[in-house]
Amino acid sequence: MNGKSIHPNISRERLVEVAAGQNPIAAILGCADSRVPVELLFDTGLGDLFVVRSAGNTAFTAAIGSLEYAVSHLGVSLIIVLGHERCGAVTAALDLSAHLTPSLSKVVGQVRMELMAAGAMDDLDKACRINALRSAQSLADSSVLITDRLRQGRLEIETAYYDLDTAEIDWLGAVKPTALN
Numbered sequence: 001m002n003g004k005s006i007h008p009n010i011s012r013e014r015l016v017e018v019a020a021g022q023n024p025i026a027a028i029l030g031c032a033d034s035r036v037p038v039e040l041l042f043d044t045g046l047g048d049l050f051v052v053r054s055a056g057n058t059a060f061t062a063a064i065g066s067l068e069y070a071v072s073h074l075g076v077s078l079i080i081v082l083g084h085e086r087c088g089a090v091t092a093a094l095d096l097s098a099h100l101t102p103s104l105s106k107v108v109g110q111v112r113m114e115l116m117a118a119g120a121m122d123d124l125d126k127a128c129r130i131n132a133l134r135s136a137q138s139l140a141d142s143s144v145l146i147t148d149r150l151r152q153g154r155l156e157i158e159t160a161y162y163d164l165d166t167a168e169i170d171w172l173g174a175v176k177p178t179a180l181n
C-alpha cells in the first residue's frame, strides 16, 4: 500500500527449492482483471500462492476442481475469494442490454443470477462485494470435499475486496456451508 515491496521468494534458490515440490500458504480465487495480479498484490513469490483466476472470480467447475486439488493434494487450509472494485464482469452483469458471446454470457449470467438473488442489481460497488461473497458461498456448497473440510475445521474460506484506487483490501468475512449457517 505504501509502494514498497519486499519481493520475497523469487531467487534462483527458491526456484530450485519449489521445482521439487510446492507447499503454498493459501489458494486464491481471483478475477482475471489485469489490475488485480494476485501474487503482486500480496507481495509473494514462487510457490507461495495457488491462484485460480477468471472474469468475475466465479466458482465455475474448473475453478472448483483446481481448488479441490490445492486442498486435497497440496494441504492448503485457507482459500481467499478476492473480488475487486469496478469489476468488468459485474458491470456487464448489471447491464441487461450488454451484447455477449455465448461463452461470455455463461460467465456473466452466473454473476447476474447471484446478484439478482441477492437483490444487488442497483449499485456496482455493492454488487462487486456481493459477487465475491456469493462466489465464496457457492464454493463452500458446491464440493463435497470442500464442504467436509470446512465442517471439520480443517479449511477456511475468507472473502475479500480489493480497492483499485488505494490498494486496500477489505476483509468481508468467512463463509460456512449453507447447511451450517
Ligand SMILES: [Zn+2]
Residues within 6 Å of the ligand: 031, 032, 033, 055, 056, 057, 084, 086, 087, 088, 089, 090
Ligand atoms: Zn473483475
